[in-house]
Amino acid sequence: MSRARLNIFIEPEHAKRLSQLAVHKGVSKSAVIAAALASFLSPDGGDQREAAIAKRLDRLSRQFDRLERDQNVLIETLALYVRYFLTVSIPVPEAQQEAARAQGRARFAQFVEQLGRHLQRGRSLVREVHEEIELEAASTHAGQGEPEEAVDGPAV
Structure with a gap:
């Protein structure tokens, strides 16, 4: 089999990595380059690689969307709580003051314990909120009327 000789120029870092890979694999630099070129020029090799990358990007995009959704729920939850707390x-x-601080510490410790139990059971308040929203949306679309408005807190 005849081969064509090529003189190419590559970045010094690429040349270093090529030499390391050839030594590691126990093959010549030409063999590494030939295999890489064959893979790159393969009609299905590039398509498979692009499909795998596209699949990964889609999955990352869905994960990012869920994170953004969850973050929005958390921000709104905190904002509503702060509004309610400041209102009442x-x-x-x-x-x-000292008695109120002591009661606050005790209530916070109780909150932390309850949160720990909630997390140990693998439950997610954000997930529960989303399920509740989906149920309300499904009942609204099913013709059961408009969902009731949430109460923002007592009027002062």
């Missing part, structure tokens, strides 16, 4: 909280008199 009354200032604590100076004489009762």
